[in-house]
Amino acid sequence: MQKKDSLTLILLIALTTITAIISGFYNKLEIIYTIILFLSAIKFLAVSFQFMELKRANSFWKVLISIFLIIFIGIISILL
Amino acid sequence: MKKPEINYKNIYYPPGGILMWILITLELITFGIALIALVAYSKENPELYHESRLKLNTSYGAINTVFLLVSGFFMATTVHLFKRQKFDKSLFYLKLTMLGGFLFLALKAIEYSEKLNLGMSLDFNTFFTFYWLLTGFHVIHVLVGLIILSFLYFSLKKRKTQPKLEDVEASAAFWHMCDLIWLLLFPVIYLIL
Numbered sequence: 001m002q003k004k005d006s007l008t009l010i011l012l013i014a015l016t017t018i019t020a021i022i023s024g025f026y027n028k029l030e031i032i033y034t035i036i037l038f039l040s041a042i043k044f045l046a047v048s049f050q051f052m053e054l055k056r057a058n059s060f061w062k063v064l065i066s067i068f069l070i071i072f073i074g075i076i077s078i079l080l
Numbered sequence: 081m082k083k084p085e086i087n088y089k090n091i092y093y094p095p096g097g098i099l100m101w102i103l104i105t106l107e108l109i110t111f112g113i114a115l116i117a118l119v120a121y122s123k124e125n126p127e128l129y130h131e132s133r134l135k136l137n138t139s140y141g142a143i144n145t146v147f148l149l150v151s152g153f154f155m156a157t158t159v160h161l162f163k164r165q166k167f168d169k170s171l172f173y174l175k176l177t178m179l180g181g182f183l184f185l186a187l188k189a190i191e192y193s194e195k196l197n198l199g200m201s202l203d204f205n206t207f208f209t210f211y212w213l214l215t216g217f218h219v220i221h222v223l224v225g226l227i228i229l230s231f232l233y234f235s236l237k238k239r240k241t242q243p244k245l246e247d248v249e250a251s252a253a254f255w256h257m258c259d260l261i262w263l264l265l266f267p268v269i270y271l272i273l
Binding site for chain 1: 088089090091094095096101105108109112115116119120123138139141142145146149150152153155156157159160252253256259260263264266267268270271272
């Protein structure tokens with residue numbers, strides 16, 4: 001079992017808990033929504049780069065997934 | 081026995097294979113566009129979407145996220161152990177991976193039945209149309225993922241038909257894709273509208 005995977009899992013669970021809690025406490029605050037999206041983006045990157053081993057892949061795949069995420073989060077943030 | 085080696089730095093050989101990554105990219109774009117459409121529609125009637133979103137159980141969503149993340153961690157461990165040719169341990173972690181998937185589906189079934197009992201079905205309002213379609217398609221992906229993992233499980237169990245590393249990685253990539261899609265769905269549907 002790799003230590004980095006375990007640390008990533010702890011980070012992911014912590015971020016999930018934080019996002020769920022702050023969404024309940026501070027409804028309808030745009031800055032909170034932005035923080036939730038940002039934390040979700042970190043989780044997305046952690047799963048793809050660590051668990052899916054994208055970190056070992058050709059740069060093309062890393063850039064492709066990163067660009068997708070930036071565009072997605074960007075559009076959602078603008079629409080909110 | 082010589083360890084299998086794949087040059088992951090080659091553009092044609094990302095972990096899981098190029099076809100799986102083309103599929104993952106297309107799936108992410110499809111779900112991404114649908115989620116953007118959901119947020120765009122919510123601007124037409126923000127109160128309705130906000131009130132509808134508050135009818136969802138955030139705890140269920142968060143617990144299901146943890147189920148998928150832990151399951152993804154076990155899947156990554158399964159692949160690492162398979163590479164080291166520790167097949168018995170690999171099989172054990174694969175079972176834990178599948179358990180995570182079944183727990184996700186069980187909680188989803190509870191959530192769906194609660195919504196249906198309250199009359200919040202597909203045609204309740206446009207928010208719930210998006211909710212049912214997006215989470216429903218995701219559930220189908222999880223079911224397909226579990227079927228793929230079942231084949232992998234029986235293949236690993238029968239030592240004579242040991243799967244190739246590429247097959248294990250492709251199965252793992254599909255399973256992780258379910259995580260990635262959920263990581264897009266959860267914040268948008270359950271937390272921010």
